[in-house]
Amino acid sequence: MNAASDVMTFENAAAMGLSRDEWALINQRLGRTPNLCELGIFSAMWSEHCSYKSSKKWLKTLPIDGPQVIEGPGENAGAVDIGDGLAAIFKIESHNHPSFIEPYQGAATGVGGILRDVFTMGARPVALLNALRFGEASHEKTRHLVGGVVSGIGGYGNCIGIPTVGGEVNFDKSYNGNILVNAMAVGLANSDRIFRSAATGPGNPVIYVGAKTGRDGIHGATMASAEFSDETESKRPTVQVGDPFTGKLLMEACLELMASDSVLSIQDMGAAGLTSSSVEMASKGGLGMEIDLDLVPAREENMSAYELMLSESQERMLMVLKPDATETARAIFKKWDLDFMPIGRVTETGRLILLKDGGTACDIPIGPLVDDAPEYDRPHGDAPVRVQLSSADIASDAPISTVLKSLLGDVNLASRRWIYEQYDSQVMADTVAGPGGDAALIRVHGSKRGLAMSTDCTPRYVEADPKTGGAQAVAEAYRNLSAIGVTPLAITNNLNFGNPEKPEIMTQLVESVLGMGEAARHLDTPVVSGNVSLYNETDGKAIQPCPVIGMVGVIEDVDHAAGNRFVADGEDIFVVGQSDIVNDGWLGASVYQQLHGDQAIYAPPPVNLDAELKNGSFVREQILGGSISAAHDISDGGLAVAIAEMAIRSGFGADITVPQAGQLHGWAFGEDQARFVVTTANHSALIAAAKDAGVEITKIGKVSASGELKFGASDAISVSELGVVFEATIPALMAG
Amino acid sequence: MTLSALRVAIIVFPGSNCDRDMMVAIEHLTSRRPALVWHKEASLDPADLVIIPGGFSFGDYLRCGALAGRSPIMNAVLDHAARGGAVMGICNGFQVLTETGMVPGVLIRNAGLKFTCRNVRLQLCETLSSPFTAGLTMGEDLTIPVAHNEGNYFADDDELDRLEGNGQVAFRYVNSDAVGPANPNGASRDIAGVLSNNGRVLGMMPHPERAMSKLHGGTDGATFLLKSLEALVS
Numbered sequence: 001m002n003a004a005s006d007v008m009t010f011e012n013a014a015a016m017g018l019s020r021d022e023w024a025l026i027n028q029r030l031g032r033t034p035n036l037c038e039l040g041i042f043s044a045m046w047s048e049h050c051s052y053k054s055s056k057k058w059l060k061t062l063p064i065d066g067p068q069v070i071e072g073p074g075e076n077a078g079a080v081d082i083g084d085g086l087a088a089i090f091k092i093e094s095h096n097h098p099s100f101i102e103p104y105q106g107a108a109t110g111v112g113g114i115l116r117d118v119f120t121m122g123a124r125p126v127a128l129l130n131a132l133r134f135g136e137a138s139h140e141k142t143r144h145l146v147g148g149v150v151s152g153i154g155g156y157g158n159c160i161g162i163p164t165v166g167g168e169v170n171f172d173k174s175y176n177g178n179i180l181v182n183a184m185a186v187g188l189a190n191s192d193r194i195f196r197s198a199a200t201g202p203g204n205p206v207i208y209v210g211a212k213t214g215r216d217g218i219h220g221a222t223m224a225s226a227e228f229s230d231e232t233e234s235k236r237p238t239v240q241v242g243d244p245f246t247g248k249l250l251m252e253a254c255l256e257l258m259a260s261d262s263v264l265s266i267q268d269m270g271a272a273g274l275t276s277s278s279v280e281m282a283s284k285g286g287l288g289m290e291i292d293l294d295l296v297p298a299r300e301e302n303m304s305a306y307e308l309m310l311s312e313s314q315e316r317m318l319m320v321l322k323p324d325a326t327e328t329a330r331a332i333f334k335k336w337d338l339d340f341m342p343i344g345r346v347t348e349t350g351r352l353i354l355l356k357d358g359g360t361a362c363d364i365p366i367g368p369l370v371d372d373a374p375e376y377d378r379p380h381g382d383a384p385v386r387v388q389l390s391s392a393d394i395a396s397d398a399p400i401s402t403v404l405k406s407l408l409g410d411v412n413l414a415s416r417r418w419i420y421e422q423y424d425s426q427v428m429a430d431t432v433a434g435p436g437g438d439a440a441l442i443r444v445h446g447s448k449r450g451l452a453m454s455t456d457c458t459p460r461y462v463e464a465d466p467k468t469g470g471a472q473a474v475a476e477a478y479r480n481l482s483a484i485g486v487t488p489l490a491i492t493n494n495l496n497f498g499n500p501e502k503p504e505i506m507t508q509l510v511e512s513v514l515g516m517g518e519a520a521r522h523l524d525t526p527v528v529s530g531n532v533s534l535y536n537e538t539d540g541k542a543i544q545p546c547p548v549i550g551m552v553g554v555i556e557d558v559d560h561a562a563g564n565r566f567v568a569d570g571e572d573i574f575v576v577g578q579s580d581i582v583n584d585g586w587l588g589a590s591v592y593q594q595l596h597g598d599q600a601i602y603a604p605p606p607v608n609l610d611a612e613l614k615n616g617s618f619v620r621e622q623i624l625g626g627s628i629s630a631a632h633d634i635s636d637g638g639l640a641v642a643i644a645e646m647a648i649r650s651g652f653g654a655d656i657t658v659p660q661a662g663q664l665h666g667w668a669f670g671e672d673q674a675r676f677v678v679t680t681a682n683h684s685a686l687i688a689a690a691k692d693a694g695v696e697i698t699k700i701g702k703v704s705a706s707g708e709l710k711f712g713a714s715d716a717i718s719v720s721e722l723g724v725v726f727e728a729t730i731p732a733l734m735a736g
Numbered sequence: 737m738t739l740s741a742l743r744v745a746i747i748v749f750p751g752s753n754c755d756r757d758m759m760v761a762i763e764h765l766t767s768r769r770p771a772l773v774w775h776k777e778a779s780l781d782p783a784d785l786v787i788i789p790g791g792f793s794f795g796d797y798l799r800c801g802a803l804a805g806r807s808p809i810m811n812a813v814l815d816h817a818a819r820g821g822a823v824m825g826i827c828n829g830f831q832v833l834t835e836t837g838m839v840p841g842v843l844i845r846n847a848g849l850k851f852t853c854r855n856v857r858l859q860l861c862e863t864l865s866s867p868f869t870a871g872l873t874m875g876e877d878l879t880i881p882v883a884h885n886e887g888n889y890f891a892d893d894d895e896l897d898r899l900e901g902n903g904q905v906a907f908r909y910v911n912s913d914a915v916g917p918a919n920p921n922g923a924s925r926d927i928a929g930v931l932s933n934n935g936r937v938l939g940m941m942p943h944p945e946r947a948m949s950k951l952h953g954g955t956d957g958a959t960f961l962l963k964s965l966e967a968l969v970s
Contacts (some may be wrong), residue, residue, distance in 0.1 A: 158851055159792040337750070
């Protein structure tokens with residue numbers, strides 16, 4: 001053991017975010033007081049980020065099974081069967097706190113980390129998405145943060161050569177002091193060639209590969225598990241630094257090595273670096289591990305055991321090789337000019353033993369680190385009951401076109417072109433539909449099969465009614481995939497919430513997970529991977545809760561997919577879904593309500609999962625059957641915004657019939673769920689099919705070549721004028 | 737010679753990321769898979785066309801294309817060009833060509849200081865005899881995407897006058913339907929692609945390998961590549 005001065009006290013533990021009970025438990029499990037390195041390892045493994053101690057109880061309620069599931073939660077990423085012997089491997093992960101402190105590096109390493117999770121499984125990454133939340137447009141930091149995060153995402157993804165094909169971005173004042181940066185990666189692997197992390201075979205060599213270890217990101221997982229304060233920016237040294245070039249080399253080297261049948265198990269060094277990778281590999285294999293820390297390739301001199309174990313330097317991997325494969329593997333890593341270093345071996349002891357400077361720096365049982373990690377049933381209550389807003393109480397007499405123009409220029413609905421054009425969305429040359437569509441679609445390389453994905457969450461719904469909001473995020477993703485003709489398969493989730501020790505925050509988490517689970521079960525999209533980010537608070541104020549859904553689906557032939565732009569003059573426009581909203585469309589918790597400056601929290605639109613399933617399936621089938629030529633899901637901003645987006649993206653206009661009676665703004669801007677705008681060249685076939693399926697559809701107009709969007713006889717606006725407004729907002733915001 | 741007899745070599749640097757896309761594009765057009773040549777190789781098998789693909793060779797650290805330009809394989813590529821061999825550099829490949837002096841000028845940071853990925857429209861405007869433009873008609877438009885952070889072509893006015901006088905400016909950015917300016921990066925005189933003075937080496941920022949089919953949203957890249965390959969065959 002190290003010197004006696006290294007003996008820790010509760011004050012040391014508290015500084016690492018451990019509670020008094022947790023400190024006592026560590027002492028009890030060890031039968032002694034831990035040293036600095038050991039305490040660091042416990043605090044990282046028991047951090048919220050690594051242990052899910054506040055959320056585990058509720059995550060267990062989510063559906064994780066289905067015939068399509070190859071690998072559920074617990075590995076580096078989830079895997080689903082997409083046919084032809086292939087698996088889609090995907091996960092979403094947050095990098096919120098680092099991105100607020102250092103937006104470029106925070107976002108870049110978020111992308112790098114999620115890519116490693118995917119290629120660790122043996123999959124070649126084929127697509128990146130993201131879900132971003134920033135503070136209000138007028139906040140002094142917003143421009144800086146948007147600019148840094150966007151260039152960081154692009155900086156990593158563009159360089160490593162994986163297309164960033166989709167995402168979502170919203171602005172709300174609750175994120176002024178705590179932005180959200182969630183990155184999702186999707187990869188492809190042969191279903192029978194998926195790599196896992198459980199260490200096997202005592203005596204087998206443990207190999208360190210990739211970049212060298214430095215003093216960056218030390219204890220990042222613990223920072224990610226604490227609230228922010230004004231002093232947090234002094235934590236810049238806890239932010240990792242990304243190197244996408246080394247990431248690219250590591251990816252190619254690992255995929256080449258995996259093809260050579262040398263690897264028994266592999267784990268990336270993400271949060272809590274060498275600590276979590278070694279502990280998780282040993283734990284999953286029911287074994288132990290012995291590592292000589294003097295052998296770890298270091299970038300800096302005199303790094304202590306604590307620093308080596310807690311560093312979150314990027315672009316590193318730990319693997320267990322077949323005993324006779326070391327030289328094959330070494331040659332591959334030499335070709336790619338990467339470090340390759342046997343640093344230890346798998347043991348039968350069930351202990352993590354770390355050697356340093358001729359002594360033992362750490363000797364702790366693996367069991368308590370993982371199995372005895374605290375699990376809390378944190379207090380929570382009932383979600384607040386919200387009043388329903390009647391559209392008559394908020395709607396004005398303004399022409400639809402006037403309101404529409406304001407909405408399209410709103411920072412939360414405006415075109416994201418300024419953002420997504422900074423992402424290479426086309427590298428790999430398989431992108432069929434990049435950013436700007438309902439869902440992104442890529443071709444499975446060398447085939448006609450397509451893989452689609454979308455990220456979704458509407459935090460204002462979750463805040464108003466977490467259970468409905470949790471379900472709505474799944475439903476919206478389901479609609480987005482259905483709107484291009486893709487069959488949804490499974491989801492990954494990223495639960496972004498405030499401090500779970502506050503009952504009202506815990507209530508948001510519990511209720512939204514329950515809503516999410518119900519929707520995932522109903523729509524047959526099990527959760528195969530995910531991430532939890534708690535303590536998203538600054539100076540005691542929580543973010544709007546944001547449980548992001550990343551959904552993946554498949555289509556047999558990408559040629560059959562539909563887009564969300566009008567395709568031909570004269571085609572009929574229908575609304576699929578509830579047709580009786582003419583008199584009172586749902587304006588509570590809508591963007592329309594926000595635009596009116598009404599700050600009250602009203603009930604969000606209800607989610608009817610039967611309708612989502614039925615209407616989504618109908619749209620999908622009619623796209624594949626050829627009766628629907630274009631489709632767009634109705635979400636933020638309602639029907640009028642959906643129609644306008646289809647017009648702007650195509651250049652076509654539309655003649656829309658407005659209801660003769662009732663509340664026009666509710667009709668135009670209500671955010672009632674389970675609805676789509678679709679176009680058809682064959683309205684009788686579509687009507688007949690809807691009748692057979694028991695789906696409500698309503699004809700609302702025709703596509704026109706006039707270049708004007710007409711709402712009834714007397715309200716018209718030019719599509720190009722709307723386009724200018726739609727495109728101007730974000731560039732103007734970023735120009736300052 | 738037929739297209740399938742055409743020997744195409746694609747140079748691969750650490751950090752290249754459009755090598756596979758270009759390989760697929762060429763194979764699609766010629767039914768023959770191009771050779772991928774690793775940067776550490778010191779020699780090059782005889783080739784009818786050498787392509788330096790897009791990407792971030794060596795991470796674009798130091799300066800885009802600078803380290804790649806000094807890779808062992810580049811001596812062989814320079815020899816190939818010196819013998820009159822055809823060379824095409826796309827995006828990062830164009831940057832490598834300027835670093836080695838195989839085409840004139842330099843590529844600096846986009847005027848907007850942002851990476852830009854979108855369709856641009858190109859117009860053929862050369863008069864020099866070159867296999868890369870022989871099949872196209874003067875003034876012909878092509879819509880092909882760009883994706884770069886350092887595509888702002890720069891040379892001083894005397895040099896630009898000389899290039900124009902020699903007919904070495906292959907493509908310019910012209911008005912497009914896309915949202916945003918025709919010239920995506922502030923390039924001098926809207927230059928998107930330049931030729932060496934013998935017309936056998938082309939550097940261009942846009943990515944033809946990304947406009948190969950209806951699924952990509954356009955086929956102008958395939959048109960351009962096919963005509964170049966056909967010119968090299970005849």
